[in-house]
Amino acid sequence: MTHNQIVVLAGGVGAARFLQGVVQVAPPEEVTVISNVGDDEEIYGVHVSPDIDIVTYTLAGVVDEAKGFGLDGDTFAVVDGLVRFGADAWFRLGDRDFATCLYRTLQLRAGRPLSAVTAEVARAFGLSLRLLPVTDQRLATMVRTPAGPLAFQDYFVRRRTEDEVLGVEFAGADEARPAPGVLEAIARADAILIAPSNPFVSIGPILAVPGVREAIAAAKAPVVTVSPIVGGEAIKGPAAKMFRSLGGEASAAGVAAHYRGLVGTLVIDELDANQAGAVAAAGVRPVVADTIMRGPREKANLARVALEAAGLSAREWAAGEGGALEPARHEP
Numbered sequence: 001m002t003h004n005q006i007v008v009l010a011g012g013v014g015a016a017r018f019l020q021g022v023v024q025v026a027p028p029e030e031v032t033v034i035s036n037v038g039d040d041e042e043i044y045g046v047h048v049s050p051d052i053d054i055v056t057y058t059l060a061g062v063v064d065e066a067k068g069f070g071l072d073g074d075t076f077a078v079v080d081g082l083v084r085f086g087a088d089a090w091f092r093l094g095d096r097d098f099a100t101c102l103y104r105t106l107q108l109r110a111g112r113p114l115s116a117v118t119a120e121v122a123r124a125f126g127l128s129l130r131l132l133p134v135t136d137q138r139l140a141t142m143v144r145t146p147a148g149p150l151a152f153q154d155y156f157v158r159r160r161t162e163d164e165v166l167g168v169e170f171a172g173a174d175e176a177r178p179a180p181g182v183l184e185a186i187a188r189a190d191a192i193l194i195a196p197s198n199p200f201v202s203i204g205p206i207l208a209v210p211g212v213r214e215a216i217a218a219a220k221a222p223v224v225t226v227s228p229i230v231g232g233e234a235i236k237g238p239a240a241k242m243f244r245s246l247g248g249e250a251s252a253a254g255v256a257a258h259y260r261g262l263v264g265t266l267v268i269d270e271l272d273a274n275q276a277g278a279v280a281a282a283g284v285r286p287v288v289a290d291t292i293m294r295g296p297r298e299k300a301n302l303a304r305v306a307l308e309a310a311g312l313s314a315r316e317w318a319a320g321e322g323g324a325l326e327p328a329r330h331e332p
Contacts, residue, residue: 003027004030004190004191004312005030006022006026006193006307006312007032007033007034007185007189008033008193008195009034009194009195009197010033010051010195011039011195011197011202011203012050012051012197012202012236013236013237014202014228014237014293015054015196015197015202016055016057016058017058017293017299018193018195018293018299018302018303019055019059020058020059020293021296021300021301022303022306023059024299024300025307025314026314028128028129029128029129031130032130032132032181032189033055033130033131033132034132034133034134034182034185034186034212035049035051035052035055035118035132035133035206036134036197036202036203037114037134037135038139038141038170038201038204038208039141039153039156039201041152043153044079045105046098046104048091049104049118050153052131052133053101054069055131056121056122056125056131057069057070057125059125060125060126062125070093070094070097071094074095074097075094075095076093076094077095078093078098079091079093090157090158100121103117104117104121107120113179113180114133114136115132115133118131130185133179134179134182134206134209135177135179135182135209136180137172137175137176138171138172138176139171139172139205139208140170140172141170141204142168142169143163143167143168144167145163145164145165145166146163149169152201156201156238161238161241164245165200165238166245168200168201168204168242170205170208173210176208177209178210178212182209183211186215187218189221190221190310190311191221191222191224191312192216192219192223192224192310193225193306193307194223194224194225194259195225196225196227196228196235197228198228198234198239198242199228199239199255199259200239200242200246201242207262217262221310222265222311223262223263223265223310224264224267224306224307224309224310225263225265225266226266226267226291226306227252227267227269227272227291228255229243229250229255230291232250235292235293243258251272251275252266252275253278253279253282255268256278256279256283256284259284260282260283260284261283264285265284265285265286265309266284266286267288267302267305267306267309268286268287268288268289269289269292270289270291272288287305289302289305
């Protein structure tokens with residue numbers, strides 16, 4: 001049996017759900033996830049890695065599906081206890097989620113790198129894929145707004161993405177280095193997939209780490225991404241608003257233009273099939289498919305479409321319940 005190496009650039013809920021599909025149609029042992037860490041923040045004295053934990057909890061089957069993050073059935077005694085003392089508990093970190101973050105914090109303070117701790121946490125939750133932070137160094141996504149620069153969690157959680165985004169910067173990017181294994185995984189990959197994540201604040205921090213974008217551009221593997229914009233809007237999160245406020249077009253064509261020169265194929269939703277020509281005009285091959293990840297079958301089908309667009313055959317027998325997977329439409 002052929003063993004492929006699949007690299008997925010990931011950040012946020014959309015990436016976690018996409019990965020649920022990937023591990024249905026490809027052996028998890030063949031998958032390396034390179035995660036955004038620009039959202040990482042110290043909250044209540046512990047190091048929170050939201051995007052790493054979303055992927056971990058989702059693939060372990062313990063995520064709070066209603067929220068898309070955190071642990072299912074978690075309690076909030078610690079945060080509620082802090083409120084008693086007048087703390088501004090705007091970040092609702094559950095008790096068992098707090099335990100994950102506390103363990104991470106203690107290990108980091110003992111001098112272990114984030115990549116080693118992440119691998120240990122992933123194993124503890126039963127994951128067999130490889131989960132890598134893009135860097136072991138501190139990388140902070142800063143959002144420029146009319147109210148001034150905001151740390152990402154302030155913008156995203158405390159202020160609920162209500163501020164207009166004038167720009168996005170990545171503090172620490174110039175000094176950051178790819179975590180061990182990141183560049184090697186990209187160089188060895190048979191397929192590089194960019195999950196349907198926010199291009200600015202989920203994928204942007206990954207590409208800002210020196211050497212990562214260059215490694216992807218130089219890789220032998222096809223690079224395929226899934227549009228996070230469907231019908232002019234984001235399925236979840238502020239990506240569409242960011243496209244508009246930063247001078248781009250909130251559309252599949254806008255996504256193609258954003259990734260021009262890096263991505264060879266863009267999977268766009270059937271709702272945006274009429275934009276296939278504009279995507280192609282941006283130098284990116286369009287593939288039309290159902291990109292709405294409603295359930296396991298749809299997630300598996302989208303992953304299969306992305307892998308086949310990269311020239312790999314998905315393992316359709318692993319697609320779960322729901323019958324045969326849907327074919328994609330390849331546009332010229």
